[in-house]
Amino acid sequence: MWHDGNLLTDLTGALRAGGVDAVVTTGAVPPLPRERGGAPVTMVAGSGVDGRLLRLAGVVNGSDVVALPSAGEPRRVPNGRRALVVADQVGTPRTELRVGVDMLDRAGVAWGLVLAADPLLARFALLKALLVQIAPTTGRAAVISGSYATPFDIAGPSTSGHADDRPGALFTSRCDVLLLNGHANAFDASVGPGAVLCARAGRIHDRGPAVLPCFNDGTCFRQPSSGGRRLVALMETDATVLVLSGCELMPLGPSWFRAESSLAHQAAASRSLATIVSSDVSQGVLELDLLTMALIADGRPLGEVVRAVNDRRRRHGGPGPGTGTGASGPFVLLGNPALVLTGSPPVPVPCRSVPLADGGRRWHIDLTDVGPLPAEGALVRAEMTLEESAPFLLLQRRSPDGWCRGVHHAGAGGGALYAWVAGAGAQELVVDTLGQEPWQPVRGVLAGHLANGPFWTLFLEDCRQALAGADRSTEPIERLQADTPSLIRTLASGDVALRAPAGVLIDEAAGDAVCAALWRMLHGWQRRLLDAVVHGVAEVGRLHSYGSSPYLHLVRSLESAGPCPCGEGTLTRQVFETSGGQVRRVEALCATCGGGIDDDGRHRVLLERQPVGTLAIARRMVQVAGAPGDRHPW
Incomplete structure (x- = not known):
């Protein structure tokens, strides 16, 4: 210390x-x-x-x-x-x-x-x-996270586990790399349900201006809201390289607080030879932290590790070259950029690939050379080149009780897949490279339902008022209204769960399970909505979707909407929208047959051609929804 x-x-x-x-x-x-x-x-x-x-x-x-x-x-x-x-x-x-x-x-x-x-x-x-350019390793690394879980809550070679109520042994154990992930600022960081990394607990200077009040009176104002979690100090760690994977732990300029009292300065004062710390917003994504650990284990100089990780983080989740105001960040290296850790690289494993019909490839990764996996798993490296046209990675097969997370890193030699594998009986991984996100069609459906959320909120209340005014039962409508926020929240969470950033290994079985749950929920929800509409129409007569007392304003009227399905007349429509056009309803009437259509203005399309890859995804969606595998509508 x-x-x-x-x-x-x-x-x-x-x-x-x-x-x-x-x-x-x-x-x-x-x-x-x-x-x-x-x-x-x-x-x-x-x-x-x-x-x-x-x-x-x-x-x-x-x-x-x-x-x-x-x-x-x-x-x-x-x-x-x-x-x-x-x-x-x-x-x-x-x-x-x-x-x-x-x-x-x-x-x-x-x-x-x-x-x-x-x-x-x-x-x-x-x-x-x-004074140190090359540091020997023990083959031991640790990840403590307050944002995501690892497969087994223990530490091990090139891997580690999730923080719990007993973070001491893992936090203080001797290791090559210790990565702490969680919501953070310059003075504290959440590193799991059992501990908070605290600058006051590890303070170098006792008192001084421009620090939090707790530095002077010793009273923690965060502990009551954090469930009384233990306050731990960086000085308790014993890692050759320390990684603080949280947000804005060290600004690159003068700030409102005394910089010498911050976690970043305490990390520089610890026994670690180097510290990787964020100076900007950061993402709590296991695969991005795994890339940091893997590149260090692979013997890359720390300066090159930080450059590679920063580039990958700026590209994660979007097509642009990066975020932020400058070229640097979000991570900064405190220490020598030439420092290399040697002696415990990821296990190299062979792989072979065959082309797929849609332009991607199927990779067979042989894990037999890894031998029996310890409970906490192992970090492996497979040489793999990703084509620009097929940058998405879908894990097709792993052992039934296995666990695998991975990330691809492009390099001068074509690149490699770093994977953290765990579980008994792991013999092979089968990975497909795809040209589009695996569940993009499903996410499109979710987006449509989310976009219609405001409409259903308005329409159900209008229906409830119409029923109440006619002295009819409003109970089915009120139950739907009560459940609507939960449904919208679940759909939004499902959309996030099904996102597949390029270069990140996505488990097909896990994604299909999410699809199945969402499909069942949507099916039940649509039936309840249909029953509510039928109930309202049966009890009080026609209900305009733009509101009996309009909550949508008229933007266009008396315009042609094409031929009527009756085959004799022409539809004339009027269009209603909310301010900004987020919700849109169209009412179309035929003067010949008297029929009417009330919808959101979309029209049926004729599917003439569909790429093979998308068709395969659509078949998977039908199977997930419960249809027999040999019965498809095409």
Whole structure:
């Protein structure tokens, strides 16, 4: 644990944890000899950094220190592939650090950061960053999450489990990588149902301005609302690399709080050789965190890991190149971008593929070389190239009691699938690559029902009022009204569950189970809606879907709607909408036969041709809904 004045003790402890036999001696520190391959990183400094700290950086790294690039001086971007930036996020101009690291990112430079606000802490962070380039591993990593669950709630090789009411053993155990995921800010983070990561619990400085009140009076104002979860400190961890996967744990500029009291600064003061921490919004997605763990285990330099993970996160869930205001983020590396962990890579497994009729491929991944899986599973790596036309991954087959999550990473050699597999009897994974999201047609149906939610809210209330005015029973309508919010919420949740981001392994069986549940719910709901409409019409007569007392306004009237189904007359329609057009109803009448149509204005279409892949998905939807596999309407 860091204490002011214990620089040598803490430094030697961190180096020994990183595999370096550190001995404290007195005397001058000579520069590293150039014949050893030159400086591993380019040293870059922001404005206002202590000159003595920069001289120490130059001596230990064996290189000169260059200035951080700025918008006014873009030529200052260093030529090397990796840079270690020493910057005082508190004492620098507000945008200097953000602009500088954005320019490094755009130039393809993998960078790490040393925080220079605290003189002793900065020296500790600088020395442990520069004195270790390669760290041996134990084959043990841990994931503690407050957002998602892992298959078995225990730690193990290259995997780990979900936090519970006993986070201590996992939180404090010696491991190569410890990843903490959960809702977070600069001072606390939820790391499971049993614990909250707390900056006050691990504070370095006792008191000071611009911190939360609890730093001064010791009273936690969050615990009552969090169920009294245990407050844990980062100083209790014992990981070579620490990953804080939450939102906005470290801003890249001056903020409202005292930066030296934040979790990010405490992470830099811990015995971990490096910390990966967010400076922006982040997503609690297991596969994205799995990619971080897998790339580190695969022996990638940490600077390249952070660049790859940031690129993947910016593309996750959307077609655009990224989000945010700059090129960097959401994650920042506190430490040496050249640091590599070696000795415990993912298990390489062979795979082969055959083409599918719709342009994708079916991959057979052989797991027999992995051997008997431990209870917590194992991390495997399969060489796999994804075509741009078929970027979606559908897990077709796994062992009946197995569990598998995976993510694809594109690389110079074509890319690889990293998969976390668990469960007895795992012999093979079968993965299809598809050109469209597997359940896109189902999500289209859900979108239609969600769009009609406001209409049914309005129509059911109008129907209830008509029945009440005629002194008829309103009980069926009132039950529907009471159930409507729950249905809409379930449909929205189902849409999220069925989304399949490109490059993320999606389990077909799990998705089909969600489809089946949604289909049953929609079927029952539609029958209840039909019964309600029939009940209302039978009791009080015709009900206009735009309202007996109109809640939709007339936007067009007396326009032709084409021939009437009677074959003799022409339909004339009037169109009603809410403000903005979110809800639309059309009433069409035939002057010849007197018939009428009351709907949302859509028309039936004739299906003439459909791609094979979409047809296969549609067949699966029919089977999920309960139709016999050999009876299809086409």
